[in-house]
Amino acid sequence: MSTETSGLMSIGDICSETGLSPDVIRVWERRYGFPVPVRLPSGHRRYREDDLRRLRLIAEAVAEGHRPSLAVRADEPTLRRLMTKQDAERHAGILDPLFEAVRALDSDGIRSRLQEAQKGRSLRDFLQQVVAPLLDRVGMAWADGTLDVYHEHMLTEVLEDLLRQMRLDLPPLPQRGSVLLATLPGERHRLGLLMVALLYAASGLRVELLGIDVPVASVAHAARVLKVDRVAVSLSIQSAGETTRRLLMDLQERLPEGCRLIIGGQGAARTRRVDGVERMAGLDIL
Numbered sequence: 568m569s570t571e572t573s574g575l576m577s578i579g580d581i582c583s584e585t586g587l588s589p590d591v592i593r594v595w596e597r598r599y600g601f602p603v604p605v606r607l608p609s610g611h612r613r614y615r616e617d618d619l620r621r622l623r624l625i626a627e628a629v630a631e632g633h634r635p636s637l638a639v640r641a642d643e644p645t646l647r648r649l650m651t652k653q654d655a656e657r658h659a660g661i662l663d664p665l666f667e668a669v670r671a672l673d674s675d676g677i678r679s680r681l682q683e684a685q686k687g688r689s690l691r692d693f694l695q696q697v698v699a700p701l702l703d704r705v706g707m708a709w710a711d712g713t714l715d716v717y718h719e720h721m722l723t724e725v726l727e728d729l730l731r732q733m734r735l736d737l738p739p740l741p742q743r744g745s746v747l748l749a750t751l752p753g754e755r756h757r758l759g760l761l762m763v764a765l766l767y768a769a770s771g772l773r774v775e776l777l778g779i780d781v782p783v784a785s786v787a788h789a790a791r792v793l794k795v796d797r798v799a800v801s802l803s804i805q806s807a808g809e810t811t812r813r814l815l816m817d818l819q820e821r822l823p824e825g826c827r828l829i830i831g832g833q834g835a836a837r838t839r840r841v842d843g844v845e846r847m848a849g850l851d852i853l
Contacts, residue, residue: 574615574616574809575605575613575614575615576613576614576615576616576618576619576839577611577612577613577614578592578604578612578614580614580839581614581618581619581622583840584619584623584839584840585619585622585623585626586626587622587626592622595625595635595639598636598639599635599636599639599640600640601621601639601640602614602618602621602622603618604618616808616809616839619837619839620643620808620837621642621643621646623836623837624643624646624647625638625639625641625646627646627836628641628646628649633649637649644710647703647707648707661680661683661684661696661697662697662700662701662704664680665677665680665681665684665697665701666701666704666705666708668680669701669705669714669718669721669722670714670718672717672718672721674721674724674725677721677722677725678725678729681697681698681725681726681729684697690733690765690766690769691766691850694762694765694766694850695849695850698726698762699762699850701722702722702726702758705718705719705722706719723757723758726758726761727757727758727761730758730761730762730764730765731761733765734761734764734765734768734774737765737768737769739768739771739772739773739774740771740772741773742771743770743771743772743773744772744773744795744796744797745772745773745774745775745793745794745795745796745797746767746772746773746774746775746795746796746797746798746799747775747776747777747786747789747790747793747795747797747798747799748760748763748764748767748774748775748776748777748798748799748800748801749776749777749778749779749781749786749789749798749800749801750778750779750780750781750800750801750802750806751780751781751783751786751800751802751806751811751814751815751818752780752781752782752783752814753780753806753810754779754780754801754802754803754805754806754811754834755779755780756779756801756803756805756806756832757778757779759801759802759803759831759832759833760776760778760779760801762850763799763801763831763832763847763850763852764776766850766852767799767852770852773795775789775793775795777789783814783817783818783821784821786798786800786818786821787818787821787822787823790822790823790826791823795826796825796826796827797826797827797828797829797853798818798822798826798827798828798829799829799830799831799847799852800815800818800828800829800830800831801830801831801832802830802831802832802833802834802835802838803832803833803834804833804834804837805834806834808837808838809839811834811838812838812839812841815828815830815838815841815844816841819841819843819844827845827853828843828844828845829844829845829846829847829853830844830845830846830847831846831847831850831852832847835847
């Protein structure tokens with residue numbers, strides 16, 4: 568990375584990570600007061616990790632049709648609510664009854680509505696249009712006190728059962744290759760891992776799951792023993808950042824030669840790139 572000060576990023580780094588142009592970033596700085604760069608003695612602008620994370624969210628919001636004047640002035644929780652609300656409105660016909668089933672702790676109702684939502688949708692559309700927006704909506708409701716933590720836990724258990732069963736019904740195709748899935752130390756969110764595992768299984772790959780909170784050395788050792796050709800790591804928003812980036816660099820060095828390292832999840836988009844580590848866009852598996 569081209570930085571003159573450790574931990575700070577150049578505007579070129581920011582642009583490569585967000586897809587924004589230098590002109591756009593400078594216009595936002597003048598017009599809306601964000602980002603506020605650090606000025607080096609040389610006069611060059613440098614940006615913080617927090618600036619990068621927020622700019623990624625802003626870029627996503629603007630791409631979804633929100634006005635820059637609103638998105639740039641919004642803080643991170645507000646930006647996430649904007650995008651969650653848009654998804655909820657787009658798919659209200661299925662999300663509203665699902666959300667009410669979660670509120671009522673109606674596990675049978677959640678299952679039946681999820682099964683109904685699968686009909687007429689591709690697997691990716693089911694995950695992107697139903698599962699992911701529902702999780703976002705329930706997570707936001709828990710954060711603002713509308714739902715309690717046990718509502719979120721029940722939904723998680725129902726979804727884990729469903730996603731595992733769907734995956735186990737899909738036989739691997741030997742010629743398609745194999746993938747090992749895990750989360751890194753400190754990351755305990757399992758649903759993203761199961762969603763990606765299901766998509767890999769649907770594409771014919773042999774899927775091996777190590778689960779959550781796995782030491783880097785253990786992931787690398789398992790990749791060798793299982794002779795997989797790729798390792799996929801799921802990152803949530805909570806695990807994004809420089810600590811995760813260092814863990815990925817460590818894992819990359821330990822993996823067998825020729826084994827691809829792929830990251831996905833909301834945290835992947837908010838973690839600075841590591842050369843040679845591939846990044847999934849949404850649920851587009853690699």
